[in-house]
Amino acid sequence: MYHEFSVVETLKTSWSVLKKNFAVVAIFSLIAFFIVFILGFVVYYVFTDSLLASIGITVLFISVSFLFLSYIKLIFKLMDKEYYDFEFKEIIPRIKMLFSYLILLILVSALSVFLQHLIEGVNNEFTKNILGICIGIFFEFFFLFILPICTCFIVDDSSGPFESVNQSYYLIKGNFLKYFLLFVLVELLFFLASLTLIGVIFVIPFVNIILVVAYRKLVYSHLDVDDDIAETN
Numbered sequence: 001m002y003h004e005f006s007v008v009e010t011l012k013t014s015w016s017v018l019k020k021n022f023a024v025v026a027i028f029s030l031i032a033f034f035i036v037f038i039l040g041f042v043v044y045y046v047f048t049d050s051l052l053a054s055i056g057i058t059v060l061f062i063s064v065s066f067l068f069l070s071y072i073k074l075i076f077k078l079m080d081k082e083y084y085d086f087e088f089k090e091i092i093p094r095i096k097m098l099f100s101y102l103i104l105l106i107l108v109s110a111l112s113v114f115l116q117h118l119i120e121g122v123n124n125e126f127t128k129n130i131l132g133i134c135i136g137i138f139f140e141f142f143f144l145f146i147l148p149i150c151t152c153f154i155v156d157d158s159s160g161p162f163e164s165v166n167q168s169y170y171l172i173k174g175n176f177l178k179y180f181l182l183f184v185l186v187e188l189l190f191f192l193a194s195l196t197l198i199g200v201i202f203v204i205p206f207v208n209i210i211l212v213v214a215y216r217k218l219v220y221s222h223l224d225v226d227d228d229i230a231e232t233n
Helices: 007-020 022-046 050-080 095-121 125-157 161-173 176-193 197-223
Strands: none
Touching (some): 007 022, 007 050, 007 176, 007 197, 022 050, 022 197, 050 095, 050 125, 050 197, 095 125, 095 161, 125 161, 125 176, 125 197, 161 176, 161 197, 176 197
16 A cells, blocks of 8 residues: 655654664664774874874765765664565675765765855855855755765665765655655754763664655655555554
């Protein structure tokens, strides 16, 4: 039976996935946070040479991206584990996935910096401020609203960076208001979590589960088929 995209069902399924796999999610998250903390400490407090620091930042950036893609793959595997078992090596992202994700991040970030520098040449201060706010809102919207779906396409469908953006646009288009409501709820969760460190550690993994579940439900709603395989009720 066909199910249209529902924010309530997405949240219920996400919570179910977290509850059933809390130990796995918690262990992976703690290991990932520990690795990032160690790398960050080495980069900012051990590498005093500018060249070593630049190399360290690059390694840190790639490592964070690798861990993030691994976590997204893990969520997909946990959602489908009722139907087939998986091994640890299956959550390791392929080089193409990592490359596509990094290219997308770098291109969008470079475009953001380029536009920010471009408006510096505007003489009218009021116009410059308005343009700066608009550019800031647009790229924040992309990183928090569009990029998660792009990432899911990169992981789940082995899409390229440009292909994932195009796919994300068409996927969200038919359910924009519902997905935007989910986006607002996610932003609220982030705000509440930011009040404590423990909250951040808990909410970041859960938010990514929500976004992966939302992606899967959006895909199945567009295919006009039963999405039971995407649900763990």
